[in-house]
Amino acid sequence: MTGKDGGIPKAVAPGPEAVVPGPEPASASAPTLETVAAEAGVSRATVSRVVNGSPKVSDEVRAVVQAAVARLGYVPNRAARSLVTRRTGSVALVVSEAEMKVFTDPLLAAMVRSMGVALSARDVQLVLMMVRADNERQRLTGYLLGGHVDGVFLMSLHEGDPLPRILHDSGVPVVQMARPLGDVKLPYVDVDNVHGARLAVRHLVAIGRQRIATIAGPPDMVAGVDRLDGFREELLGARMADHRVAFGDFSQSSGEQAMLALLADHPDLDAVFCASDLMAAGALRALRRHERRVPEDVAVVGYDDLDVALLTEPPLSTVSQPVEAMAATMVDMLLAQVAGRPLPSPAILPTRLVLRASG
Amino acid sequence: MTGKDGGIPKAVAPGPEAVVPGPEPASASAPTLETVAAEAGVSRATVSRVVNGSPKVSDEVRAVVQAAVARLGYVPNRAARSLVTRRTGSVALVVSEAEMKVFTDPLLAAMVRSMGVALSARDVQLVLMMVRADNERQRLTGYLLGGHVDGVFLMSLHEGDPLPRILHDSGVPVVQMARPLGDVKLPYVDVDNVHGARLAVRHLVAIGRQRIATIAGPPDMVAGVDRLDGFREELLGARMADHRVAFGDFSQSSGEQAMLALLADHPDLDAVFCASDLMAAGALRALRRHERRVPEDVAVVGYDDLDVALLTEPPLSTVSQPVEAMAATMVDMLLAQVAGRPLPSPAILPTRLVLRASG
DNA sequence: CTGAAAGCGCTTACAG
DNA sequence: CTGAAAGCGCTTACAG
Missing domain, CATH: 3.40.50.2300 (Response regulator)
Structure with a gap:
């Protein structure tokens, strides 16, 4: 064994008396329950209880143990714990x-x-x-x-x-x-993807848009189908046409692509609801290329409320999800x-x- | 404890004789070394050796043990192993x-x-x-x-x-x-990022490009600075100007942005080396928008050789890294x-x- | 509230 | 080549 140790502590065999004098390799092995127990003058069981926050330990003892834990920098061995609790953590x-x-x-x-x-x-x-x-x-x-x-x-x-x-x-x-x-x-x-989509579309209707399109997500993903359903339901409720639909895969470039297609098929559209902010960012790009002003000519609403929604020009109105x-x-x-x-x-x-x- | 178990096996205490007759919950606990040893008619140590591929086991015994392992679907308990080997795996x-x-x-x-x-x-x-x-x-x-x-x-x-x-x-x-x-x-x-970049630039020189630009990566990342260095070194060697530089952050949109800037500052450029395929894809987009033909008007070389390099129009020449x-x-x-x-x-x-x- | 003891499932010298 | 035994570091009934 040459060179650096690599940090894996060897199984410190107490073995035959140390031949080499001088200081041990300082704290070669991490402290165990045993060490802490000795330091605190209590049993392993008690240390274990303190470490695991058991309520049935006197405050006095708890304090002593906690001090010892801190002093020694004790960290429980996960494998040992796992072996008995049958949990891996x-x-x-x-x-x-x-x-x-x-x-x-x-x-x-x-x-x-x-x-x-x-x-x-x-x-x-x-x-x-x-x-x-x-x-x-x-x-x-x-x-x-x-x-x-x-x-x-x-x-x-x-x-x-x-x-x-x-x-x-x-x-x-x-x-x-x-x-x-x-x-x-x-x-x-x-x-509630359906509801989220409806919120977005309802808003577009409320601000007077008449020819609302959507860039939907993939039809084999729930976020794709539900948001499209919401789009359709809301337009149906408003007695408006819901046939301006293009599909993307949630990515920016797919959104740009889809917007281009929508523009080609429905040059008179005045709003677009995008099933993701990334697709909305792509749509913005396509709209700019076609010299449509946003929101004056075409209103755009995204979905997700990611950082990107703040970075686009103009910043995106969007459906926010409580990610945390x-x-x-x-x-x-x-x-x-x-x-x-x-x-x-x-x-x-x-x-x-x-x-x-x-x- | 109500409802479904959740799949965490209880610590099966052998305890006082089973009160409930009838079949045990089939294989409630996973097989252990012990189980396998019994099944194979050998000791735990031997099973352990076989499982760990130790050479000092007779072929005969090995076969028997392996059969038992397979029959029982034995999988070593990681925590137990980890506890003794001091490795977590x-x-x-x-x-x-x-x-x-x-x-x-x-x-x-x-x-x-x-x-x-x-x-x-x-x-x-x-x-x-x-x-x-x-x-x-x-x-x-x-x-x-x-x-x-x-x-x-x-x-x-x-x-x-x-x-x-x-x-x-x-x-x-x-x-x-x-x-x-x-x-x-x-x-x-x-x-060797420097060398990779030089390969790309050398090629652009070889096909006769005179005004070569680069879209470099962030200057606080090694892939950013090294590829830019390579660009400069190679152009220096070819006695060509190396001042057409824009920076991106490896993303596609940053590449598009950077290309736009390059086009504005150096409308006469006839080639661009991009420090990532994503940035090259963005550059392609910008070039298309400005109606420059690729590669006729502007040759483009990327870096990474990702899937995207095959998806662009035209497909990207690029510096390939051995990812695997x-x-x-x-x-x-x-x-x-x-x-x-x-x-x-x-x-x-x-x-x-x-x-x-x-x- | 606290401790002694058993046991989780494995690996590994140590004998043979 | 094989097995009996010790031990890795913990938790948890069980007594007290």
Whole structure:
């Protein structure tokens, strides 16, 4: 063994008396419950109780133990704890390999970030689990049976994805982001996409727009179909035509593309509701190229209320989703299941319309 | 405890004789070494050896054990193993919370995907560790001391990021993607960005372009400065002007923006080297808007060789990086350190120019 | 409220 | 080549 140690503490065998004199490699091994117990003059059990916040410890003793913990910089060994509690203290974000683009979508990135914050506050780790198209089932099942994670988050699902079924059957706690499109019933959190879309369209009607178009999301994703439904419902209620529809995949370039198509087919349109801010940003670009003023000639409303909505010219009116609350709810719902509580019901969080300059 | 169990196996206390007759909840607990040993008629130690691929087991016994493992669907308990080996079997991808955009960059997404594949082949898990600006140090240090992960990957670093220093001092095995810009010496893998850029520019010179511009990346990122250096070096060697420079942040819209600026300042340019494919895609868009034909009027070369390079019109000539090899190397370098081998030297992988229609 | 003791499922010298 | 045994660091009934 040459060179740097790499930081992995060796199993410090007490073994035959140390041959080399001089100082030990200072604190080569991390403090354990045992160490802390000795330092505090109590039993391991008591230290364990303090560390785990058990109420049945006298304040006096608690203080002494806490001081010892702090002095020694004690951090519980996760593996040991896990071995007895049968919990790993980590949950997985399962994404199909093809879907690595999970992270390409800024909304999902924001969700993951917020989930990470909520999770770390509860001291649970987020494990990234990629599933490949081919040997999915076996590897995933193996992981789950191996008890590597306590629960699973599922995001950005398309219709026909086998993951929900696999996870459902495996019995692990699962929470999905977005209402499941298939027949598998799993707990989920979502916003009322239909309502959100209606809010946006209602506003466009209210400001007097007559020929309202939409750039919808993919028809195999719930956010795609629900927002389109909301668009249609609202226009129907207003007795207005709802046939100005183009589709995108939530990306900026697809939005630009779609806007171009709409402009070609319906040059007289005076408003467009976009199912994502990114698509709205693309639409803005196309409109500018065609020298339509926003909002004077064409009013634009987006969906998501991402940072980008503030950066466009003009800033986007958009449907805002409570990202932090959604993330926190997903975390709560998963950890509740992990704790053995009954299956939570789906949570539908509210949306609101944020008015800025674009419409 | 009501309702569904949630999939966490209870600690099956053998306790006082089962009061309830009838069949046990089928295989309520996963098989252990013990179970397998009994099934195979050998000791736990032997099963352990087989499972861990120890060579000192007779072929005969090995076969019997493997059969038992398969029959029972045995998967080792990670916590128990970890407790004795002092390894967790997981490594972290540490990203600063602000930098969640790690995932917004398709190159990084591709890297993470490839790393995931390489990692899972070695049966190690990827943990996402977010560090918040404020209490960074303590939380991170706590995690590392808690032995939650065996090593750390660092990606997408900007100058001035305190993470490398923190990690270096903590002694955990680390591998960085991209050459460190600061003074902290950590193992890393990178491509020769200067050389890659020179290849691209050399090609543009070779096909007779006279007024070559570049859209460079951010000056606080190594891929930004190195590719710009390569651009300058090559033009210097060819005794050509190297002042047509605009900057972007690797994103498509920044590329479009930058191209517009270049066109305004240097309307006579006849080629542009872009430090990322995304920026090149943006540039293409701007050029189209200004009715410059590509490559007739302006030749365009990108960098990265991502999927997008094939989707643009025309398809992009670009500098290709060996993403899979980079990911595999990063994994190798980290796991080598985890195994206690000496600090690996940096790995610089080769780039090559891929010629398509854009230049 | 506190402690002694058992046990979680594994790996690894140590004998044979 | 194989097994008996110790031990990794924790939690949790069980007594007191």
